[in-house]
Amino acid sequence: EIVLTQSPDFQSVTPKEKVTITCRASQSIGSSLHWYQQKPDQSPKLLIKYASQSISGVPSRFSGSGSGTDFTLTINSLEAEDAATYYCHQSSSLPWTFGQGTKVEIK
């Protein structure tokens, strides 16, 4: 099973700051890495697919990069509405797995 480890687990950030969340895979997964945002009491929402591909309707301040084992989700100029938990997910091999999540709080 491929283990995804996110860092940090928690981040408290001031609005307009830049946020960087990393996701490291226990083995190479190519670009089969996706990012989701889950706001409190809501279901997850797809933010970035295949490491760096944008999703229609998602604000352009969200971007992704990486390949192989190391991936990054970047939120440029954080807004109050971005308070959420962010998860990475790999679809390279079964069982599909998720990172443990990174909670982003607005200061």
Added chain:
Amino acid sequence: EVQLVESGGGLVQPGGSLRLSCAASGFTFSSYSMNWVRQAPGKGLEWVSYISSSSSTIYYADSVKGRFTISRDNAKNSLYLQMNSLRAEDTAVYYCARADPNGLNFDYWGQGTLVTVSS
């Protein structure tokens, strides 16, 4: 607008059974693979099961293999999860999630249905 609406959750005793349903609308259900993903209270996400558009390919997480059965009825635009031999550790919100056309990520999610396994 894509909509996925889960139902069938509730309180069940250990060893019991429950059948979850997911009603899909706003897209051609028969053309998409579907998944169940769960989230234990206060915890992260766990993929549970996958079914291809024609039901020809099915996968399960090891934690539910042999106890859960995924199925679909394309004529009724519905996805199901039959859960047997339930355990306390199956307590979670269960989401149905559509797979993108490549079948490799979850592009739309329902609101979830809570399953509580407790005596």
